[in-house]
Amino acid sequence: MKLYDHKLAPNTRRVRVFLAEKGIEVPMQPVDLKEREQQGNAFVAMNPFATVPVLELDDGSHLCESVAICRYFEALHPDPPLMGTDPADIATVEMWQRRVEMNGMMAAGDAFRNSSPAFEGRAVAGLTQYPQIAELAERGRARVTRFYEMLDDVLADREFIAGDRYTIADITGLITVDFGGWSKITPDPSLKNVHTWYERVSSRPSADA
């Protein structure tokens, strides 16, 4: 087994933090995104969508999509649970993971990919080239800012995003804040609950993964 990884990419970090929380070690194979290795024939044969991370299993098959890779490890190594325990809890964690992803992380991605000079002409991950849309970068910034306000309300009465236990929703949240920082989108200082939570999750050893 090995994980095709890139040290800076937000989606690869999701898997690395998840593995660190589980105490699982997986050999890493770096992918040189700067040289567009993920668009080369060898990589595209593993993942036609040309994105990292990719998990290569011992039978030679490949799993892609960070959350799907996390769920694979959750099913193999249920402890500590990061994706819920009973049916209602599993669904609650997925609800929060998706809310954070759609409203936070993906909006931060809209902001970054549609404004960074490094991504000019390739505003969407994958093989097809799409021009940047400045208005979408602005919308992304506004959506992340609004998301932090909603998150602050959620965190008023709990330690972690999905409840009283650290889950994959916190991983996606941590990475949203750090990824948003690339575009200088940061939670307003008035959002005390978000700042306290961020301190809590970013001080865990897994955050360095």
Place this chain on the structure above:
Amino acid sequence: MKLYDHKLAPNTRRVRVFLAEKGIEVPMQPVDLKEREQQGNAFVAMNPFATVPVLELDDGSHLCESVAICRYFEALHPDPPLMGTDPADIATVEMWQRRVEMNGMMAAGDAFRNSSPAFEGRAVAGLTQYPQIAELAERGRARVTRFYEMLDDVLADREFIAGDRYTIADITGLITVDFGGWSKITPDPSLKNVHTWYERVSSRPSADA
């Protein structure tokens, strides 16, 4: 238990088709999206993100996000499995469900919400108003069109999107094609595998749910 539903919304249909495939009946409570009932105080108290569907459980708690609701029912009623069986299969189904959702259904949403006159000034679901972005509607159209080409390759050697069994990835795919149709985005006639697959999944009784 009851499901806050809207007959036309793509995300509510995902849950209805899923339930129909499982043979589960849940009482439905229609939400009047035309009258913005989902933005009213009573609804927002259940779901601060102001989206349908919402599943109300017997203890009065609420589950939101269509895929999270589906996973709740999958955990309670594993047969027939629609989200995988063993760890690799569960991850493979989630990989495909996410690929179809991100590259197909969400791109179809970008096309529709950013161009339909009915959604002028509210291009993103939720309480916050965002103006439409015409370039994003165009990008959405292009991405769905490209996604169908990739899907045609995938379906060259299998009956269903995630393998030889119908799964939630097919539900998201079916709804992508129908939702894309609202913006007149349809798979090119040359994509025979997509058309054969669409015929297969849309002729199942669950497609009428």
